[in-house]
Amino acid sequence: VIIPGRLFCLVPAWTPPALQRGLAHCFGDDADAAWGAGVPNQSILLLTAEDLPQLAVALRQPVQAVIELPAAGGADSPDQEVAGEWLAVPRAPRAAEGSLFLSLTTASAYRLPCATLVCDALEQRGLLSEGQRSGTELALQEAIANALIHGNLGLDSSQRQRGAEIATFGRLVRERLAEPQRGQRRLRLLVCWGGGRLELTVSDQGCGFAPECLDGLPGGRAHFGRGFLLMRAVAAQVQIADGGRCTALRFEL
């Protein structure tokens, strides 16, 4: 049950005691707890990977953040990992009117239609008109695909230049999604709105890239590498930060 305007938390049975204590500080009565300080009256939903098929339902509620809990045995320090994601929830968004934050593992984000779900939520909240929806979804899709494939999974498009290589590329994706080190890396989506603007920020935990590399894209008859071309065509502004690990898209509403 999602209660608008109230902190809440769902704690799976396997949750280690240390993490349970940390979450109790987050969502309990201890207003001075480091994790919870300064985040009053927010609806933050913690989900396990098994719960994520319900993400569409969750996003139809007035939640401000959805954080996927680390898989059992999938993180060295699950309490620290959740604490880190908790701290990433915007306390005072630059755009004052509102924000939506999602933190998902790569393995889950790859299997979910993230761009569609986020745009559905924004449309339902009255932030996107039908005319604005398609460009926003396309740009967000490109940023998410880059973050997952090139960022968190560390795969290069040069590995899928021919038909015969595509099946191999698909196998590589499946293998890396199953690796704890890569598959459990985080994809963070932060949407802020206000002042007639919509800003979508997509962050990954990969190795990044030099933004100068984009100057040469797309390359002639190259099969891939047109993602930034599409983003720049539909967004008012595209910015790269954190050594290529963060893409910020701005749209005028």
Next chain:
Amino acid sequence: MNFKVRTTADSVTAELTGRLEFTDHDRLHEVVALLDRPGLKRFAVDLEGLSFIDSAGLGILLILQEEADHKQIPMVVRRPRDDVKRSIELAKISEMITIEY
């Protein structure tokens, strides 16, 4: 993405539906395999049922074109509409692919 296949004596049409995107690598080899049909003289990819395509999906179309060129089989992409048509135009791939609107 899903697809259906329509065949004649010397042609194959792959009718794509849904979304063609970066998670669709595993389906592409099934479409590429259609080019191996003996006696094939024309290959078409019908996009009328496709609602969304991202840059990876466009890359998949370009790979299909290259495979068809390699086998010397004329290929045409048919009836992209709405958001799919716009992505094709924005990515400027019409110089590399024959598109029938």
